[in-house]
Amino acid sequence: MNYAAQDTRHQATVHPVLQLVELRRIFRQGDREIPVLHGASAELYPGEAVALVGPSGAGKSTLLHIAGLLERPDAGEVYVNGVATSNLTDAERTAIRRTEIGFVYQFHHLLPEFSAVENVMLPQMIRGLAKGEARVRALELLSYLGLKDRATHRPAELSGGEQQRVAIARAVANAPRVLLADEPTGNLDPRTAAHVFNALTQLVRASGLAALVATHNMDLAQQMDRRVTLQDGLVVEVE
Secondary structure (H helix, E strand, O other), X not given: OXXXXXXXXXXXXXXXXXXXXXXXXXXXXXXXXXXXXXXXXXXXXXOEEEEEEOOOOOOHHHHHHHHOOOOOOOEEEEEEOOEEOOOOOHHHHHHHHHHHEEEXXXXXXXXXXXXHHHHHHHHHHHHOOOHHHHHHHHHHHHHHOOOHHHOOOOHHHOOHHHHHHHHHHHHOOOOOOEEEEEOOOOOOOHHHHHHHHHHHHHHHHHHOOEEEEEOOOHHHHOOOOEEEEEEOOEEEEEO
């Protein structure tokens, strides 16, 4: 199925794995209120990569934090795989983040004392997978991302692009349904950024993930299935 075609027939037959419904978020500085989200709504479908574009300060990171259950909205609802999350306990939200959502940030945040394969194993072992099974899956992911020969290297021995691909492998190690990425190629040169981006989008389509990727790189955004932006606190489609 072509997930890039977001027509009514597609939406009627495939359920979104991430739904953002009428999200509102206001930040307060003393007596001053700074509204960021004014009823933002969006849906992400399996195997779909969506670019979230727009200037700094528009609220992209806030939207990603709320979508990833790292922050609660002032109003509205986040559905992950059909489950409403606003009234869940912190422990229940943490459990969903651990199993259903993967995160990739601008800085890779790899643990420097561990090798690439160990960094990818750790989230699986925290979830309860046996060490041997975690290692097998970690090596499979690293191999898929072109890092088979770099698996035993520590982060300091890897290039920036290699480190970010390890971070992507770590993010999807527990087979989440949703991948949220905040400027994942922001610290990379254009050629390396394109390589990392291609690896990410191939993984999205191969695994059926739904990915929302905040980026300032319009060249990369144009290659994704859809582009959205925040305008007056609302999510709007970009042609």
